[in-house]
Amino acid sequence: MTVLASPGSGGAFASTGGGTLVVEGPVNAPTGATVSMRIGTVVFAGGGTCATFFINEGTARAGRNDGLPAAATVTVGASATATLDLAGYDQTLAGIVKGPGAATVGSSSTTRDATLTLTGSSTFAGVLANTTGGGSRRLNLAVEGGWLRLTGSCTLTGTTTVHNGTLQVATSRGLAASPLRILAGGTLTGTGTSPLVVAGLSVGAGGLVDLGAGSLSIAPQGIGVAELTEALRIGRGAGDWNGGAGITASAVAAAVAAGAPRALGWVAGGDGSIVVAAAAPGDTNVDGVVDVLDVANVMASGRFDAGSGGSWANGDVNYDGLIDVLDISDMLGTGLFDAGPYLAASPGAIAAVPEPSSAAGIVVAAVLLTITAVRSSPCRVPPLKSRTAR
Ligand SMILES: [Ca+2]
Numbered sequence: 001m002t003v004l005a006s007p008g009s010g011g012a013f014a015s016t017g018g019g020t021l022v023v024e025g026p027v028n029a030p031t032g033a034t035v036s037m038r039i040g041t042v043v044f045a046g047g048g049t050c051a052t053f054f055i056n057e058g059t060a061r062a063g064r065n066d067g068l069p070a071a072a073t074v075t076v077g078a079s080a081t082a083t084l085d086l087a088g089y090d091q092t093l094a095g096i097v098k099g100p101g102a103a104t105v106g107s108s109s110t111t112r113d114a115t116l117t118l119t120g121s122s123t124f125a126g127v128l129a130n131t132t133g134g135g136s137r138r139l140n141l142a143v144e145g146g147w148l149r150l151t152g153s154c155t156l157t158g159t160t161t162v163h164n165g166t167l168q169v170a171t172s173r174g175l176a177a178s179p180l181r182i183l184a185g186g187t188l189t190g191t192g193t194s195p196l197v198v199a200g201l202s203v204g205a206g207g208l209v210d211l212g213a214g215s216l217s218i219a220p221q222g223i224g225v226a227e228l229t230e231a232l233r234i235g236r237g238a239g240d241w242n243g244g245a246g247i248t249a250s251a252v253a254a255a256v257a258a259g260a261p262r263a264l265g266w267v268a269g270g271d272g273s274i275v276v277a278a279a280a281p282g283d284t285n286v287d288g289v290v291d292v293l294d295v296a297n298v299m300a301s302g303r304f305d306a307g308s309g310g311s312w313a314n315g316d317v318n319y320d321g322l323i324d325v326l327d328i329s330d331m332l333g334t335g336l337f338d339a340g341p342y343l344a345a346s347p348g349a350i351a352a353v354p355e356p357s358s359a360a361g362i363v364v365a366a367v368l369l370t371i372t373a374v375r376s377s378p379c380r381v382p383p384l385k386s387r388t389a390r
């Protein structure tokens, strides 16, 4: 079936009698022609080729994998409330767009999870949900090219995979229930300034998470500490936070480039959740100040020069797994000890940095190194001069 021109008044697939219209053959349309459906439920089971597909009102349901034309950008709710029901099938589309009406993408299947794969670029303000019409399975989302910007609140709990494309979650809880997998060539960008809340996060080789000027909140058990710190180590790069992969934040990179001592730090909550946010080296508890509590965290861990066991919370500010003079040097270099809140009121802005050779910093260094010398065994602690020269 070939649709040669866009519908003016009428000229669309529809099911007005309360039944279901099943379109079993391919639906094709030349460039510039829009395929539309309106009213009732229409099942598309033949695929086809078209660039623009409107679900004006009612439900368009997939009747097989790629039952709708896979190259189409589908506008859901082009005139009134509308649903794209994947019905347990996997569907590739170029993009999805919300029209003026309410727009939901979900699945009515009770037997099989469905996956929506997007290969082009689009902004979707509707809802991506697990179920619609009595379904009980999950919806997975895959970004396989271009970019997808989600501006609504999606509720799906299936996995979201980003691979060779970019996913921007524009609101804090816009995709809060779906574990995210960021794979090679894939980029996840955050909300801009507010925390990005995710159920889980996995960053594969070559995957990039850019928090921008925002932060990241990961649900309990949503990521392992080893995987988190490895992703941060990669994102940190050579200290410029421009590693090209892993977890980074463009606002932190910009601050470092402008000479402000910044990094991404992280802190675990009592429930096992993890928050990753912009912080100064040495702000072990990521509370916006570098003070005696942070010094106490470093000292209490007993991991200084221990050869392992470093984490942000006990002073491993360069994410190499060790707490040593390199970290202490980075901490003291900020000149922020007891200098009050270092994060400017406006997110991403750069606070003034005091002279690094402040008296307070020298005191902290002296305290740390003295305690280190006392705690460490003689065979493990080389002379201060050689350690400083590393
Ligand atoms: Ca602190």
Ligand SMILES: [Ca+2]
Pocket (backbone or CB within 6 Å): 310, 315, 316, 317, 318, 319, 320, 321, 322, 323, 324, 326, 327
């Ligand atoms: Ca270190």
